[in-house]
Amino acid sequence: MRPVRFVALGDSLTEGVGDPVGDGWRGWAALLADGLAEDRVEFTNLAVSGAQTREVLELQTPAGLELRPDIASVVIGVNDTLRCTFDIHAVAERLDKVYAAFTGQGATLLTACLPDPGSMLGLPGALARPLARRQRAVNRVVHALSDRYGAVHLHAAEADWITDRAMWSADRLHPGEQGHRQLALRFHALLAEADLAAGPAPSPEPQFPAPTTSASLLWLATAGTGWVARRCTDLLPQLLRLAADEMRHRARGTSARLDLRAAAAVSAALAAVSVVEQPDAV
Template sequence: MSFVALGDSLTEGVGDPVGDGAWRGWAALLADGLAEEPVAFTNLAVSGSQTQDVLERQLPAGLALKPDLVSVVIGVNDTLRCTFDIQAVAARLDQVYAAFTEQGAVLLTACLPDPGTMLGLPGALAHPLARRQRAVNTVVHALSDRYGAVHLHAREGDWITDRALWSADRLHPGERGHRQLALRFHALLEEHGLATGPAPSPEPEFPAPTRSASLWWLATAGTGWVARRCTDLLPQLLTLAADEVRHRARGTSARLDLRASAAVSAALAALSVAEQPDAA
């Protein structure tokens, strides 16, 4: 059996260090429990990746490996860019999902919590990001259903609010969090008869970072990580926050939600229209 993982820093394993600057993460933990015999596992995920990176760089490499199982967990970095376009995100994910399923791979997907909530941002800043992540999650839900993916609802649950499961930056799980993700994916695959090996242990292999070590990481590498992904977003986010405050003062916040829902509906409708000639 072969397993290929595509995505960003979450799948790369950021937050689950194994020494010498290397990361392990949920996908590697899951790979160990997919079968009784060793699984050929390749992690193509790269920190900072967006859906365009997955489509243009990771997809060709993944298809060349002809995996039996492929995970595609991506989208958070798209929401942190001023260029965010849900129609473009939907079109890219559709191409990635289609390419792997046409090759015969089982597709593994997940919806994710929004970064504004995880970072504990004030409401006016958090709500626009939450709206974007809901849009991405809605698209992932719809396309996962279309392509028969094994889908994990990771945007909710106790694991989000349990600080013991998260690293200092609040955006990446720590080792315990990565193990929880691996366990939940394993349970889903086991239900579908696709995982026959032992489930990953929920207990950490390494001691948790000390508070001082976590704060040092956040003040150096962690802060830099957030800054690099949000630099071009900040001016737009402030504009979105001002718009949020204005609508809240007028009691018209629902219009923002309706506008976002309409954009998602249009993005999915565009995919359906694009597929019609092939179906005829």
């Protein structure tokens, strides 16, 4: 019997940032791979830090399809919300193509809705709300398309463990080891329920001590500073404009219009790929 083939696509979350092992990252997908079968699992992680839906479609998907996986995870979208080029129509179109490609080969698809980065970073309300609105839009698209393609879908956007600071790394955007283990454990439970995971569930207990405060500060002062600088150059000018718009609507009592506008954009994006959104989409 050939081994189970698992291919992971996505960004830094799936790459494993926040869960250091040796000189690299491990992450939830690698932890999950160990529990997919009692025998050997062929695991390939194609995720790249900073990737958006465009990179997943154009670069990672062709490489993943060549491996003909039994299971393919596609967890992506946060970086799209952090760019001035954010376009929910483009996100929906790209994800529809990616999901169709893997399920068309017969692969089981893994997807997830994710928390919004503004709340994780603790940004002020006027800055956080536009990012939250974008992430909700991405989550609604992911939810609707996951239903369409029969994906094993993890609702991670509002899970209780998300608010536990111990689950997160120093940058507050990526899970620490415990957070990655929670993602792996919850994906495994969903797969086991569907008789798609025959191996042992990942342990929720950390293998390594949590990084010290000094180590976390060092990371933020080096790699973390570079990340902030790149995002500020790309996103900050537009985010400030969005925040100003947010405050104007709030002062006029018309904030609901922004939510309605975002909801209409999601509906139009899904209609363009011929998906009817379910009422309970998150």
